[in-house]
Structure formats: C-alpha cells, structure tokens
Amino acid sequence: MTDSPLAQPPAPENGDTFVSGYLLYLLAAASEAASAQFHARVREEGLRVPEWRVLACLHDRDGAMVTRLAQFALIEQSRLTKIIAQMEDRGIVTRRGDPEDRRRTRVYLTPEGRALAEALVAEARRHEADLLNILAGSDGARIKQALRALIDRLAPAESLDA
Amino acid sequence: MTDSPLAQPPAPENGDTFVSGYLLYLLAAASEAASAQFHARVREEGLRVPEWRVLACLHDRDGAMVTRLAQFALIEQSRLTKIIAQMEDRGIVTRRGDPEDRRRTRVYLTPEGRALAEALVAEARRHEADLLNILAGSDGARIKQALRALIDRLAPAESLDA
DNA sequence: GAAATTTACATGAAATTTCATGTTTTATGA
DNA sequence: TCATAAAACATGAAATTTCATGTAAATTTC
Structure with a gap:
C-alpha cells in the first residue's frame, strides 16, 4: 500500500494545503488582485505605485512631513526620501523645511502635482466604487470594517496631520 | 470667512480625507500590519519574505514549476528565478528539469528546506490562530470569506498543481 | 509536417531598494 | 544649562528588482 495502483500524476505530495487558506496569503493576494487594474492605470500615467501613494497622501494633507508620509504611503523612510527627490525633479512636488521644527522636511504638491493627484484620486474613487459593486452589495462595507478593525x-494608528 | 478666526494649526488644507478609507489602502495596510510580526520571525530565521513564500508553496506542493510558484508566491517570474537560485545555493531547494515538458523547471525542497518549511508553516498556523482571535471571534472567518471572494x-484562480 | 506561435525560464544591464550610518536639530534630565 | 538622548532626514554602497530580451521546447496552424 505504499504505492497507489493508479497513480496518474506521479503521486505528488501531501494532501494538506496551507497557503491557499492562510490569512496572510489571502490578505496579500486580495490586495494585489484588487489593486492590479488601478495600478496599471497609475503606470499609464507615468507613475510608479509608491509615487501615486505619495500623491494621494498629499492630496489629503499637503505639506505632510516625510516620516508621516512614509507611514501612510507604506514606504520605508530612506526609500521615500529618494522617491520624493525624483518626484521633485519631475516637478510634481516640492520640499520645504519646517521653520517650527527644522529637522522636518515638508512635502507640497506643485500645481501639476495637484492636478495629477486630483485626477487620480477621482479615478480611484470610481474604481473603488466598481470594486465594491463587484463585492456583492453589502459585503463591501463589511470587508472595509473588518480591515479597519484589523489595522486598528x-x-x-496615527494621523497624517502634524 | 476665508480665514478661521481661531486657526490653531496654520489652516492646513482641505477637509476631505481619501486615503484612510480607501479600499486599496485598507487592503495593503491590513496586509502589512497583519504580516509584520510573522515576517519579522521569518527574517530572524534568515529568510526574506519571498523566500518564505516559496517554502510555503513548496510545502503544499513540492516540485512545483517556476511559473506556478511565481503566481502563488506573488513574485514576478524573473525575480523568482533569481531568488530560487539563491535558495539553491543555500541548500534549501533543488531545481530539476521536467522530463515530461522540458521547458519546465521544477523546484524541490531539500531535507533542510523541508525542515525549515515545516517549522515555519507550523509557526504560521499558530500565528494565524492568534490573529484570528484578535479579530473578535467570528469576524475572522468572515474576513477570510470576503477576501477569498474578492480574489476569486x-x-x-489556478491551482498549484500540474 | 514545417513554419509560426506560444510557453517556460534564464539572463544582463539599468534602476531601485535596503541597510547602516551620518548630520542636524530638538527634547530630556541631572 | 550642559550633556545626552532622541527624532527627522539624507546618503552611499551593496544587494535586489525590473524590463526587455534571449533561448529552448512544446503547441498550433496551414
């Protein structure tokens, strides 16, 4: 009985599957799957995902400091610094020191940056509405609540302010 | 009325906040927040997150082909190829061509690789149980369902098999 | 059944990310 | 208040990732 008599596939392996039901996998995969389309749009706009995240954060809070931006855009600080430098070269954001606390660097949208941010945020809102529709009505609100609970x-949980 | 009379903070910006309620942000942030602890453990074990993902996939399906592995481990193919090469150098996986279809490369756990994978999968299961507890009882199952629905x-949705 | 496609991986160069650390400025504490 | 610690960024070198493309093998077409 060590060998199945009709082993079509070469008797591959164990039978218990871990990954496909694992919460952290589901979260990562859901995040990827849900983001794919919109992120493709972002790239069409000539932005990378982290850059879009920065714009979205600045849309909410122009002049945010780098560290906060990093928290909300889910980008490590030194990496963000370099991304911001590139965005500055590109003319969509500006950096200015904070006179109140001269350690801080605050990041501001330029007019072009703001236009881009607003256009993309509008698109993102529409896309999100579509997604929530796909999620069979009330599921949408529920999943959001659950995710927020998880995060909280x-x-x-800090604020973009200050 | 253009200027608030008691503007404590320098009258920062608009009032509508987009990011903190945005589904794609919630998904990404939830994924990060939920994964942080365990991923730290993974790194303590001397692995990077993508390497852990490969091990987990191989735990489910030893001898998976590179393309499938890439899908399930959420890693782009050419990047995965290089990661697998490193894991091979390190002695936790082996590569072997598939005689049935000689374009394919199948990846197998070495004994050390299997030991590592099993230990970490066991830990992951415990950690997941903790997480699901934190999520107030039944919320856990629901969030999983919702995520799976979203992904589906x-x-x-393919299988690791074949 | 030969040519054209497609699939599956591998690879090299350019770009980005990571990690540790440096600098400056603000808080803290004896 | 002076020293020490902490916070906020910036930066350089090493490592990794990306992107386009290359190669080999199977599949599809005509």
Whole structure:
C-alpha cells in the first residue's frame, strides 16, 4: 500500500494545503488582485505605485512631513526620501523645511502635482466604487470594517496631520 | 470667512480625507500590519519574505514549476528565478528539469528546506490562530470569506498543481 | 509536417531598494 | 544649562528588482 495502483500524476505530495487558506496569503493576494487594474492605470500615467501613494497622501494633507508620509504611503523612510527627490525633479512636488521644527522636511504638491493627484484620486474613487459593486452589495462595507478593525488592532494608528 | 478666526494649526488644507478609507489602502495596510510580526520571525530565521513564500508553496506542493510558484508566491517570474537560485545555493531547494515538458523547471525542497518549511508553516498556523482571535471571534472567518471572494472574482484562480 | 506561435525560464544591464550610518536639530534630565 | 538622548532626514554602497530580451521546447496552424 505504499504505492497507489493508479497513480496518474506521479503521486505528488501531501494532501494538506496551507497557503491557499492562510490569512496572510489571502490578505496579500486580495490586495494585489484588487489593486492590479488601478495600478496599471497609475503606470499609464507615468507613475510608479509608491509615487501615486505619495500623491494621494498629499492630496489629503499637503505639506505632510516625510516620516508621516512614509507611514501612510507604506514606504520605508530612506526609500521615500529618494522617491520624493525624483518626484521633485519631475516637478510634481516640492520640499520645504519646517521653520517650527527644522529637522522636518515638508512635502507640497506643485500645481501639476495637484492636478495629477486630483485626477487620480477621482479615478480611484470610481474604481473603488466598481470594486465594491463587484463585492456583492453589502459585503463591501463589511470587508472595509473588518480591515479597519484589523489595522486598528495591529497598528497604533496615527494621523497624517502634524 | 476665508480665514478661521481661531486657526490653531496654520489652516492646513482641505477637509476631505481619501486615503484612510480607501479600499486599496485598507487592503495593503491590513496586509502589512497583519504580516509584520510573522515576517519579522521569518527574517530572524534568515529568510526574506519571498523566500518564505516559496517554502510555503513548496510545502503544499513540492516540485512545483517556476511559473506556478511565481503566481502563488506573488513574485514576478524573473525575480523568482533569481531568488530560487539563491535558495539553491543555500541548500534549501533543488531545481530539476521536467522530463515530461522540458521547458519546465521544477523546484524541490531539500531535507533542510523541508525542515525549515515545516517549522515555519507550523509557526504560521499558530500565528494565524492568534490573529484570528484578535479579530473578535467570528469576524475572522468572515474576513477570510470576503477576501477569498474578492480574489476569486478578480483573479482567475489556478491551482498549484500540474 | 514545417513554419509560426506560444510557453517556460534564464539572463544582463539599468534602476531601485535596503541597510547602516551620518548630520542636524530638538527634547530630556541631572 | 550642559550633556545626552532622541527624532527627522539624507546618503552611499551593496544587494535586489525590473524590463526587455534571449533561448529552448512544446503547441498550433496551414
């Protein structure tokens, strides 16, 4: 009985599957799947995803400091610094030191940056509405609540302000 | 009325906040927040996150082909190829061509690789249980369902097999 | 059944990311 | 208030990732 008599596939492996039901996999895969389309649009606009995230954050809070931006855009600080430098070269944001606390660097949208940000945020809102529709009506609100709960319980949750 | 009379903070910006309620942000942030602890453990084990993902996939299906592995481990193919090469150098996986279809490269766990994979999968299961507890009882199952629904609707959903 | 496509990986160069660390400025504390 | 610690960024070198493309093998077409 060590060998199945009708082993079509070469008797591959164990039978218990871990990955496809694993919460962290589901979260990552859902995030990727849900983002794919819109992120493709972002790239069509000549932006990389982290750059779009920065724009979205600045849309909410122009003049945010780098560290906060990093938290909300989910980008590590030194990496963000370099991304911001590129965005500055490109003319969509500007950096200015904070006179109140001269350690801080605040990042501002330029007019072009703001236009881009607003256009993309509008698109993102439409796309999100589509997504939430796909999610069979009330599921949408529920999944958001659940995700927010998860985040709140796991991360201290700060504000983009200050 | 253009200027608030008691503007404590320098009258920062608009009032509507987009990011913090945006589904794609919630998904990405939830994924990050939920994964942070365990991924730290993974790094303590001397692995990077993508390497752990490969091990987990191989735990489910030893001898998976590179393309499938890439889909399930959420890693772009050419990047995965290089990661696998490193893992091979390190002695935790082996590559072997598939005689049935000689374009394919199949990846197998070495004994050390399997030990690592099994230990980490066990830890991951415990960690997931903790997470699901944090998520107030039944919320856990629901969030999983919702995520799976999202993925199924958005991604064709293939199997690690073949 | 030969040519044209497609699939599956591998690879090299350019670009980006990471990691550790440096600098400057603000908080803290004895 | 002076020293020390902490916070906020910036930066350089090494490592990784990306992108386009190359190669080999299977599949589809005509």
